[in-house]
Amino acid sequence: GGGDGGSLQQVLRYPSVEEAVVCELDQRVVDLSRQYFTAGFGDPWTDPRATLLVRDAFGFLAENPGQFDVIISDTTDPIGMAERLFSDEFYQLLVRALAPNGAAATQCEQPFFDTALIKEIYCVAKSLTAHPAYYYTQVPTYPGGGIGFMYVSNTPWEAGLATPLPPGINNYINPDVHRAAFALPEFFRxxxxxx
Incomplete structure (x- = not known):
């Protein structure tokens, strides 16, 4: 996923990013996004650090063990072709592709609607890494007004608080919002x- 370029654009805001590789299954997603979104948001694909691979992420992850400091899985919902991006096999490939201190973030649905699926994914992540954690944020365009993600790593999520954000990098995240994202409603926790 990620062919719309939105996640790529956010990642490339960070000067420390040396390369960002996007695996997108459908070239049309990229083409249409460039046609309709870049006027208002810019075109992240012109950044020399961006690499687009029009291919299945499964094969790419399998071919690149231990290569990535960060992996962001920008998927749709777990239905149809995207369903396998929520599978045990995908998480095994994801963890295998991470560098030793790497971390992954995957779209992981809504706690108010998808508790069983999230628990299943958490258990898989827990069997593969030492410090998986679910986090949640508000996104008004999603059902219920928000969406969750699974942090998958052998490094605790709190370690991210030790690295200050470069000034002016964004207008949303700060250390308090970062911590709050991991604070879960009691029923769900x-x-x-x-x-």
């Missing part, structure tokens, strides 16, 4: 973590 108990269901997910069993505490």
């Amino acid at each position: 108990r269901a997910l973590y069993g505490e």
Whole structure:
């Protein structure tokens, strides 16, 4: 996923990013996004650090063990062709493709509607890494007004707070919002973590 360039644009805001590789299954997504979105948002595909691969992410991840500091899985919902991006096999490939201290973030649905699926994904991530964690943010265009993500890593998410954000990088995230994203409603925290 990621062919719309939105996640890519956000990633490329960080000067420390040396290369950003996007695997998109459908070239038409990229073409239409460039045609209709770039007027208002710019064209991240012109950045020399951006690489587009029109191919399936499964094969790409399998061919690149230990290569990535960060992997962001920018997917649609777990239905149809995208369903396998929520599978045990995908998470195994994802973790295998991470560098030793790497971290991944995957779209992981809504706690108010998809608790069972999120718990299943968390259990898989927990079997593969030491510090998986679910986090949630508000996105008004999603059902219920928000969406969740799974942090998948052997490094605790709190380690990200140690690196200050470059000034002017964004107008949303700060250390308080970062911490708050991992604070879960009690019903969901108990269901997910069993505490």
